[in-house]
Amino acid sequence: MSISTALNAALSGLTAASRRAEVVSSNVANAATPGYGRRQVELASGLVGGLVPGVSIIGVTRKEDLLLLSQRRGAEAGLANAQVRADFLNGTEDSIGLPDEPGSLSDRLSSFETSLIEAASRPDSEARLLAVAETASRVAEKLNALHDKVQDERLNADRAIAESVDDLNSALRQVVNLNAKIIQFSSSTRDTSSLIDARQQVIDSIAGLIPVQQVPRDNGAIALFSPGGAMLVDSKAADFGFTGVPMLTVYMTQAGGGLSGLTINGQDISTGAENGPISGGRLDALFRIRDEIAPGLQTQLDAVARNLIERFEDVTVDPTLTAGDPGLFTDNGLALDLTEELGLAGRISLNALADPDQGGAVWRIRDGLGAAAIGDPGNASLLNALSAALADDVTPGSGVFSVARDAIGLAGDFLSYVSIGAFAAESQVSYSRAETDALITAELQDAVDTDQEMQELLLVEQAYTANARVMASIDEMMQQILGL
Template structure:
């Protein structure tokens, strides 16, 4: 080997170790950045005229494991969906409370029963009659509040959908731009930094919508949903959605009052569990808005209807005309099965028996149609009202309860069902969170930066640098010696 060849090899070695040291520095500096993947040099022998001429840097390799990443993204989507459902169900369950808890609907039903019982034992007590009317008003206020908050849960889900759609659209446009930059720089520079940013954006989308990533020529990636909808292949598609600021119980997607999801202007199915965009937090938000919360609303409407019908029973109050409402009204009118939707929000205490509305609590004892107070010692209507409230009765269909229960027991059973469902959803979310962490750790084991390993690589780089520098120094000494001869 000639001196010039040795010098060329040593120079290529110095250039290589210099680049390697730069990569080690970048790896260590970004070790805590989640979307950063470890970088390594791609090297190959360099020859001139069939003779070794050192080493050539072919590029920078980004550590990745496509299968591990795809599995982790799928689990991230499942966890995102479970979290939205769990959080929504927990919020709805909390509105009802559990029997025995202060402020729970079932507890307020029991308090109303107790107040009626106390009044029936002392029908001449104006304070006990007033307390019974107050407890009845508390039940009404609780149901009204639950209805309002259920609508608020739907509005929050609707707003979440709008935010997620905006995130997906923005991320898709950025990925389209990064794809273009990678194509332009594929043969002239390091694109691994762009690939890191692209992965971060894809990860962001994958928690919202489960996706499949496919490689294209030139370093591009194409994105499709797990159920086949194209999100990006060359150009980014656009999701469309319009938020609804106020949602009432009667507003539905099928009825056209709520916005559907579109892809490039075409409606797509989502929220059913099998739609093109289902499987992530977006689909779960649609399910919460269009299925879970309306189903819960149907249950509280059934409680309200059951309560109203108990006090509208023929013969309970002889002073009430059949066309007049009972103690609990549908916005002042007689309740009707055909108008059950939204009844919990419209339920009102009959003004005739409500002192707060100018009525008189003695009508609980003497009848809603009584013009004047009757005998103070008469407790028949109070006793019959108490019996009607506690009587086992088959709940309306929307309650989802097949048992025959009293009013308080019905509220307690529905509360228990919702609590159990919320607990199962929470357990599923916790399981998926653990599964996601495990899969993420497996992926990071292959793609993340190991600072100990990088420090070891740095020692090897230092040794290689010293060896190549020594070769150059030796060649320099030999050349000087030759020139001095």
């Protein structure tokens, strides 16, 4: 081997060692960077430039396990979905309150029952009659507040959908732009690893909204599809359409046209199908809260309000009433209309005849809502009848409640209905989080291992030293030759 050949071979070795050290440094620096894929320099022995022996740098490869990546993204989508549901149900459970919590629905009904019993023991006490009116009014206000809570959450979900759709469209366009840059870099043999890292981070953000499947295309580009079959990215990005609403009422639904559905490239898609185009991620959960879960809770809440109104409209409870008259609790001042049950919890109120704040008189609670004049102040028969009506076991006429309960027991059943849903959602959160953590750990095991990178650096140092010695020896030989 000639001196020039040895010199060029050593120079190629130094160049390769320098590139390997650079890549190792990048790996170590980004060991904890989300979306970063471990780099590795691919080398080959042979002719450098087809002329002299040495080491050739074929390129820098980015390591990743696409199957593991897909599984992790699916788990993260499931976690986001479960967390949205759990947050909504836990918030509703907190609003209802536990039976022993001050201000809870059960607590207010219990206070109402206590006030009736105390008033029956002293029917001549205006203060005790006033306490009945106040506690009854607080029961109605609690149901009103729960109604508002459910509808506010529907509106919040609608707004979150609009924000998520904007984020989704922006992210899909970013993937298309990164695809174009990766193709451009690949055609000029430039390293695309950093661009792929950036693209993977964007795809991870998409996966939290909609589960995605990544499919490779030519020159490093990728296509994205949802497991439900929706094309998200190929040669261009899909365009999702949604129109939010500034306000929302109990009567507004997607089926009725009052609320927006979702479109892809102008075409309507299902937002409620179990295996639909968007099922499985945060966006799916938001639609289900707005269109299914919250309306389902509203139905059960209205059933509780209906049951309470019906208990006191019975003419056997208050003989001063005639058929069709509203009882102690009303539907916005009117008698119960079974054809208008939707939203009843938001309209239930204390009868104005017995409410001093509405110009009524509390003696009507003792003497009857339909009484023409003040009766015997010592007569507690109506107060006892009202107390018995509240405590009677009655099977609700609507909702999922099929067991006869007293009013407080029905409130407990409603809380249990919500709590069971919240517990199921929390269990799914725990499962999805454990699955996600396990897959992230598996990904990290295949990602940057700093111990391995340090070992690689030692090998790079040895290679650099060996090639440097060759060049030093050549330099010494040249100095000797020149000194002859």
